[in-house]
Amino acid sequence: MLPYLNAEISFIRAFGNRSLLLFFLCVLTRSGDHFGRASALGVSIDINPGIIVVFGPVLALLLLISLKIEADTLLLAREATLAEAGKLNRGFSKVSRWTYLLFSVPCAAATFMTLQFILKLVPSKPGCDAYHWTQQFTDFSFQGGSPSVYCIRDVTDGTPWIYPPAQTYIYIACVAACGWLTYGIASTWYQRRAIPPT
Numbered sequence: 001m002l003p004y005l006n007a008e009i010s011f012i013r014a015f016g017n018r019s020l021l022l023f024f025l026c027v028l029t030r031s032g033d034h035f036g037r038a039s040a041l042g043v044s045i046d047i048n049p050g051i052i053v054v055f056g057p058v059l060a061l062l063l064l065i066s067l068k069i070e071a072d073t074l075l076l077a078r079e080a081t082l083a084e085a086g087k088l089n090r091g092f093s094k095v096s097r098w099t100y101l102l103f104s105v106p107c108a109a110a111t112f113m114t115l116q117f118i119l120k121l122v123p124s125k126p127g128c129d130a131y132h133w134t135q136q137f138t139d140f141s142f143q144g145g146s147p148s149v150y151c152i153r154d155v156t157d158g159t160p161w162i163y164p165p166a167q168t169y170i171y172i173a174c175v176a177a178c179g180w181l182t183y184g185i186a187s188t189w190y191q192r193r194a195i196p197p198t
Helices: 002-029 049-081 097-103 105-120 166-187
Strands: 036-040 043-047 121-123 148-150
Touching: 002 049, 002 105, 049 105, 049 121, 049 148, 049 166, 097 105, 097 166, 105 121, 105 166
Parallel strands: none
Antiparallel strands: 036 043, 121 148
């Protein structure tokens, strides 16, 4: 039983750490400041809100995929540890809405960053004042790529190229996938717990 409890604590810790990372990235996107350079494994990139917004939804999806894999592994560990695991939760299927709220943090971060992409990261040629956010869905003139400007403090230095509207639809698909993974983890959370329902 102790190895399972350690695995459950490890999952909760990993989920908390990843949620805090995504929350921190969401906060950084609203600052509008150029953060400097980050380097890892010999690769150095400029960090600014535009880069975070472009890679944020995909990062949130990848983190949720890894959490779903860990949650499934946790279920297998529970069934291997508890001989009567299937009987403990028989007839108990109600999941607290607080569980859904807790597990929705990465999905909310992906949604927030997708909204930042739609509302604040625009092609630099028309600029912030001449580009309406609905064009992120309908304007195919930039589908070949365009330099971008982040409309909070008009940051252009180090912002990535964007590819609307295809990129917009990909991020919406990322948010939908995050919602599906969140539901998959939260709806069966009671089966992954070591404590039987009361």
